[in-house]
Amino acid sequence: MSEKFKEFPGTPLSSRDIKSGKVLTFKWRPNAKYAWTVGIAYGRFLEELKNGRIIGRKCRECSRVLVPPRMFCEQCFRPTDEWVFVKNTGRINTFSLSYLDADARRIKTPIPVAVIDLDGASPGIGILHKLGNVDPKRIHIGMRVRAVWKPAKQREGSITDIKYWEPI
Amino acid sequence: MVKKRVAVIGAGITLFRRRLQETGKELSHYAVEMALDSAEMTRDDIESVVMGTAPDAFDGIHMKAENLLDGAGGARKPYTRVFVGGGTGVFAPIGGWWHVASGLFDTCLVVAEEKMSPCYPHPQTAFRTIWDPIITRPLEPNLVWIFALEMQRYMQIHNIPKEHIAAIAVKNKGNALDHPSAQLAAKITVQDVLDSEVMVWPVQRLDISPPSDGAAAMILASEDVARKYTDDPVWLDGVGWSLDSAYWTNRDLYFPEYVATAARMAYKMAKIHNPRKEISLAEPYDPFDYKEAHHTEGLLLADKGGAPKLTVEGQTFRDGDQPICPSGGLLGVGNPIAAAGLMKCCECFWQLRNEAGKRQVPKAETAVAQAWGDLMQIGTVTVFRR
Ligand SMILES: [Zn+2]
Numbered sequence: 001m002s003e004k005f006k007e008f009p010g011t012p013l014s015s016r017d018i019k020s021g022k023v024l025t026f027k028w029r030p031n032a033k034y035a036w037t038v039g040i041a042y043g044r045f046l047e048e049l050k051n052g053r054i055i056g057r058k059c060r061e062c063s064r065v066l067v068p069p070r071m072f073c074e075q076c077f078r079p080t081d082e083w084v085f086v087k088n089t090g091r092i093n094t095f096s097l098s099y100l101d102a103d104a105r106r107i108k109t110p111i112p113v114a115v116i117d118l119d120g121a122s123p124g125i126g127i128l129h130k131l132g133n134v135d136p137k138r139i140h141i142g143m144r145v146r147a148v149w150k151p152a153k154q155r156e157g158s159i160t161d162i163k164y165w166e167p168i
Numbered sequence: 169m170v171k172k173r174v175a176v177i178g179a180g181i182t183l184f185r186r187r188l189q190e191t192g193k194e195l196s197h198y199a200v201e202m203a204l205d206s207a208e209m210t211r212d213d214i215e216s217v218v219m220g221t222a223p224d225a226f227d228g229i230h231m232k233a234e235n236l237l238d239g240a241g242g243a244r245k246p247y248t249r250v251f252v253g254g255g256t257g258v259f260a261p262i263g264g265w266w267h268v269a270s271g272l273f274d275t276c277l278v279v280a281e282e283k284m285s286p287c288y289p290h291p292q293t294a295f296r297t298i299w300d301p302i303i304t305r306p307l308e309p310n311l312v313w314i315f316a317l318e319m320q321r322y323m324q325i326h327n328i329p330k331e332h333i334a335a336i337a338v339k340n341k342g343n344a345l346d347h348p349s350a351q352l353a354a355k356i357t358v359q360d361v362l363d364s365e366v367m368v369w370p371v372q373r374l375d376i377s378p379p380s381d382g383a384a385a386m387i388l389a390s391e392d393v394a395r396k397y398t399d400d401p402v403w404l405d406g407v408g409w410s411l412d413s414a415y416w417t418n419r420d421l422y423f424p425e426y427v428a429t430a431a432r433m434a435y436k437m438a439k440i441h442n443p444r445k446e447i448s449l450a451e452p453y454d455p456f457d458y459k460e461a462h463h464t465e466g467l468l469l470a471d472k473g474g475a476p477k478l479t480v481e482g483q484t485f486r487d488g489d490q491p492i493c494p495s496g497g498l499l500g501v502g503n504p505i506a507a508a509g510l511m512k513c514c515e516c517f518w519q520l521r522n523e524a525g526k527r528q529v530p531k532a533e534t535a536v537a538q539a540w541g542d543l544m545q546i547g548t549v550t551v552f553r554r
Pocket residue numbers: 059060061062063064073074075076077
């Protein structure tokens with residue numbers, strides 16, 4: 001650090017300083033709500049999930065089968081050409097065990113999550129999802145897994161229509 | 169092409185802490201004053217200002233660059249915000265470089281600010297809104313998931329033991345003991361890291377940098393103007409950046425190809441042919457310990473999978489052959505996102521000026537700083553030379 005500097009500015013506070021009112025704070029809870037249209041590619045993808053099937057898009061230029069599907073190929077930069085069903089089985093590309101929930105609160109039973117490379121899609125084409133019905137100690141890269149679907153009547157056209165992926 | 173060679177002639181930094189009482193404007197002002205003082209300049213000498221600050225959701229102020237403007241010295245000046253997520257801190261001086269190298273301005277003040285503390289109880293909640301709303305958000309991910317997935321892939325492909333990754337956290341927290349701004353400087357052991365709370369396996373508490381508040385600033389000038397202010401300029405001779413696809417589950421996470429692309433661009437510009445030999449010290453982005461290794465490889469400073477061993481063998485320590493994160497990095501100094509990236513550039517400046525005090529790396533001639541972010545997809549790289 002430049003020897004010219006004798007002091008480094010900033011006034012540290014603890015969370016207790018905030019809670020005890022040692023410094024004034026101003027709070028506001030936003031009430032913003034959103035409704036996203038799912039678009040063309042995700043629209044069909046979600047429709048097929050409701051049917052218990054996984055669909056991708058194929059680009060004839062690079063021959064890749066893409067999941068999640070998109071109407072353009074980001075590499076060839078041209079429209080993709082056709083819809084292709086892929087299998088509801090795959091292989092774990094990588095995984096982790098989360099002891100944190102979505103707000104970083106601690107949880108006792110870890111959530112196993114994985115990137116799953118899908119059979120029938122191009123090599124290295126995977127999706128993010130959860131694992132289930134599996135001993136966390138046995139999860140490994142390369143493990144074969146299959147999708148476990150919600151009963152047809154409970155499906156709503158969502159990525160969560162697949163409950164989780166379990167070992168084959 | 170490059171019209172003017174760009175020099176760094178001043179830098180400043182605040183304390184990095186979990187919570188600071190000062191507003192973002194006030195922190196920006198501290199860092200800018202310090203940078204101006206160190207260059208013996210006033211705001212009147214500044215022709216343009218670039219602000220780097222990461223997601224608005226942390227501060228809770230939408231379009232916060234405008235909110236920060238007055239504290240950052242930008243009022244009534246050409247003022248621009250640049251933003252590429254976690255890569256912003258090193259992207260801000262790249263933005264400053266455009267201003268000066270193009271010949272448009274002779275001076276540019278680069279400022280980076282982040283306050284993560286306003287978002288409570290934990291800034292993680294703000295990260296919930298970065299995900300694809302249709303196919304990712306319904307799974308209720310937290311941000312650490314994706315880093316754990318990347319870390320797992322990296323470790324397994326190369327068969328790297330967790331102990332070797334943990335050695336990086338030990339080094340950086342130790343290096344930070346000599347950094348006067350540091351938030352999490354500590355003397356710890358590999359065992360401490362391995363015994364720390366599991367967050368998202370394989371990520372444990374001591375593998376992660378903390379949320380922080382802080383600001384940093386840097387002054388860039390064209391060659392002729394720089395010579396008026398100092399006999400000892402540091403040159404910003406190479407810049408590079410690259411973004412990979414946002415479909416991150418469709419790429420192999422074991423290697424950050426986009427960092428390598430950015431590094432090649434910056435090295436080519438700086439005429440560096442053999443980075444391992446020619447670079448005296450590196451400040452790769454280390455929000456997690458494995459990320460330092462991952463980025464060291466992306467910066468072509470180690471073989472793929474070879475970086476953790478360099479630390480285990482001591483080569484990346486300040487007195488080693490390839491000093492890495494002599495500042496103490498994000499793991500030790502703290503991680504006010506954009507300010508943390510610019511802190512790395514400031515460290516390169518101080519090291520090359522021989523002003524790094526206890527942190528000084530011997531014979532520092534050339535330094536590289538790098539940051540990373542978005543959905544594991546951007547690399548930003550700057551090469552400095554004395
Ligand atoms: Zn294609």
